[in-house]
Amino acid sequence: MRARLAVVVVGLWASLDAAVGGESIISGEPMQGGLVHGRVSPGAQVWYEGRKLRVSQRGQFVIGFGRNEAPITKLDIRYPGGSREQRQLNVAQREYDIQRIDGLPPRKVEPTAKDLVRIRQEAALIKTARRRDSADTDFLLGFTWPVVGQISGVYGSQRVLNGKPRRPHYGVDVAARAGTPVRAPASGVVSLVHRDMYFTGGTIIIDHGHGLSSVFSHLSEVHVRERQRVARAETIAKVGATGRATGPHLHWGVNWFERRLDPQLMAGPMPTAAKQNSR
Numbered sequence: 001m002r003a004r005l006a007v008v009v010v011g012l013w014a015s016l017d018a019a020v021g022g023e024s025i026i027s028g029e030p031m032q033g034g035l036v037h038g039r040v041s042p043g044a045q046v047w048y049e050g051r052k053l054r055v056s057q058r059g060q061f062v063i064g065f066g067r068n069e070a071p072i073t074k075l076d077i078r079y080p081g082g083s084r085e086q087r088q089l090n091v092a093q094r095e096y097d098i099q100r101i102d103g104l105p106p107r108k109v110e111p112t113a114k115d116l117v118r119i120r121q122e123a124a125l126i127k128t129a130r131r132r133d134s135a136d137t138d139f140l141l142g143f144t145w146p147v148v149g150q151i152s153g154v155y156g157s158q159r160v161l162n163g164k165p166r167r168p169h170y171g172v173d174v175a176a177r178a179g180t181p182v183r184a185p186a187s188g189v190v191s192l193v194h195r196d197m198y199f200t201g202g203t204i205i206i207d208h209g210h211g212l213s214s215v216f217s218h219l220s221e222v223h224v225r226e227r228q229r230v231a232r233a234e235t236i237a238k239v240g241a242t243g244r245a246t247g248p249h250l251h252w253g254v255n256w257f258e259r260r261l262d263p264q265l266m267a268g269p270m271p272t273a274a275k276q277n278s279r
């Protein structure tokens with residue numbers, strides 16, 4: 001019986017192109033750095049790449065795709081009655097730019113042994129915040145730009161800092177004057193506040209639920225506390241140039257647990273300045 005079931009299950013791998021495969025519904029285009037929303041009948045379990053995903057009481061779940069996500073990933077749904085549905089998600093592959101930034105303080109590109117101790121401690125705090133898997137579903141209403149301005153750095157770029165290859169850029173940079181208000185792109189709970197991290201300076205992380213979180217870096221002022229609930233568009237901080245930065249800008253990153261997503265895919269086109277002023 002078990003062997004027969006396995007054969008049937010293999011035959012059920014369905015392409016996402018049909019949007020609906022079996023009973024589950026996936027909306028959004030799977031893409032490196034992107035995210036899709038899913039829906040199953042309440043009570044179903046959703047497994048993705050060996051991870052059991054949080055499913056809301058209404059059957060909603062979310063999946064995020066990393067910068068180098070493989071072209072084919074698999075979803076395994078187990079329904080309360082014992083039936084199973086397996087789906088294949090075809091993840092669109094992207095190409096990334098190379099971005100060269102010069103003029104950074106040398107120590108911010110090649111930290112000393114003492115700096116590395118601090119960097120590791122700060123990375124652990126960030127990792128803990130990103131591991132949260134809360135039942136909140138703030139992410140369901142989507143994301144808006146936390147600052148309106150010129151995009152000065154995009155997601156995924158391979159970075160060369162002061163001539164040295166460094167890890168890719170996992171977020172989007174928006175140039176803005178120091179002191180410009182930073183508004184929450186979606187509601188959520190503040191899971192980390194740090195006034196001065198080595199690389200990211202004044203830093204805030206907001207948990208939007210189900211493992212989705214936003215990080216805001218290089219802030220000159222922070223206006224929220226940890227565990228505080230914030231509403232979309234609420235001012236949470238001010239733009240600055242703290243940490244590793246050559247000038248004032250907001251770095252906004254979005255994560256699904258440890259996977260780094262592209263905020264531009266979530267927030268869509270940058271609104272015009274006029275729209276921002278009327279907000």
Ligand SMILES: [Zn+2]
Nearest residue numbers: 153172173251
């Ligand atoms: Zn950045």
